[in-house]
Amino acid sequence: MTRRRSGPRVRQETPDDKAALVFLGPWLIGAVVLVVGPLLASLYLAFTDYNLLQDPNFVGLDNFSRMLGDERLHHSLAVTFTYVIVGVPAQLVVALALAVALDRGMRGLAFYRSAFYLPSMLGSSVAIAVLWRLIFGQAGLFNGLLGAVGIDTSTSWIADPDTALWAIILLHVWTFGSPMVIFLAGLRQIPREFYEAASTDGASPWRQFRSVTLPLLTPIIFFNLVLAIINAFQSFTQAFVVSGGTGGPSDSTLFYTLYLYQEGFGAFRMGYASALAWLLVVIVGAFTLINFWASKYWVHYDD
Template sequence: MTTGTELTGRLAPPAGPTPDGAAVEPPRCKRGDRVAYLFLAPWFVGLALLTAGPLIGSLYLSFTNFNLLQAPTWVGFANYVRMFTDDPRYLQSVKVTFVYVLLTVPLQLGFALAVAMLLNRRLRGIAWYRSVYYIPSLLGGSVAIAVIWSQIFDDDGVLNVFLAFFGIAGRSWISSPDTALYTLVLLNIWQFGSPMVIFLAGLKQVPQELYDAAAVDGAGAWRKFRSITFPMLTPIIFFNVVLQIIQAFQAFTPAYVVSGGTGGPSDSTLFYTLYLYQQGFTNLNMGYASAMAWVLLLIIATFTLINFGLARRWVYYEEK
């Protein structure tokens, strides 16, 4: 009869060296692990060749003078010094981009949350309405939509035709430095579908019992939103804020199409990425453009770290 001690000794691997002093071989990698690494191999190759490699290469080029036609020459921190001391258009692009981010992110998220709350009701055909509201996010980043947007706000565009119907003289909204940037802000707000869908998913997770209890206590709609909806949605709001800030800093297509790639009028729509494109592919200052790209990376990383630091003060996570 086999005792429990003998059975344990047969199943368990020997611990430590064997009696004759030979080292114990480490456990071999399981076959499933090898298969997993095999399937992950294309991703690792893509990471090295398409992400990590170009990233390291651009960091090197940011310290060089490189025009795509000749070998790069080392210039040290000259590109970074030039950005902040001898390039007014760069500072203008930073200003325009910051204004764009500060306007579009809160306005877009506020509008997306309001629409999500309207679409969170049980109404006939609500799925159709949700699809319709999401369509602008699928089309808004395309060149065709940007062209249509420029036609709407042009001298004889749809907006001015509508204003003329009421006897109001319009203006060329995209040709005026005072209003050109705000037309792009409206275009980005119009693309509220993606954060709206995320907000809608978050609203579905709020327990109905909380609203029922608040109704019993006599709470109104505003009180329910302030005490229940907003606190429960703070993780979703935080996620959307981080995501939309990153996307806003990387905005390119609307400004390129509406301004014809110039950033005009008077550099009022000179987004950071548009100026980076001009330096790298129009002026062939690839070293300077690489330095701009790394500064943009640091700016986005700084905003992200700030958001994560402030999240501890206002983001509520339900304890389980």
């Protein structure tokens, strides 16, 4: 019996993971040092009494039980929920309306797209918040425009408790550029044949928008909605600058993040501020989960 000799054994190449680790190393180090580390530290501080000057003193659930009787916390939640519930839908409606207008192929589309996107780049900056404060001040541009059409008023819209929050909501709506660009990209993905078929059937432009555009755009609407809610809950700069860091007048612009800042860096109650931060995580997480749960009833994916 002749034994068959096997051919030369081919050495199997194994992927080299060292190069991947070299490139991922800076990101992993940054994630641990700047994200995971502070996250775990704040979780520990949430159960302590810590004033930044002395060692943390473990107090268990005292910081969380204190929230139940904190009237300013409850008021800040009411202000923030009003800001989110009113500002987010208004911003998305304006963004979608302008995206639909730009999708019709007007001249200078690139210019308008850049001009409309610019407020989103600057909306959370200190400079724009200062400018907003000047515009809606007693001698600001807004009162000047009202005077030009015969409405004389000396109201400082940011110094009036009844209008200060709405001025900041208007600033939030004005930063519609980012969702508008995403809407515009989604509109460009809708096949033109659908509109041609609807037009052949006699559908009006409004009917085409309701029956073609909106259903096919629901995944983009859902994406923008989730991001907009998360960003709105984290809003800080606008309220801080417009109110001068106080949340005034009469706490009418006391956003949750501003109250958290006051507790942590104003009153030096860093333990309580950490507990407030984790409550915000729970609130944002709850809103996100609700959105994902409700999406199965109104978001339509093209299979």
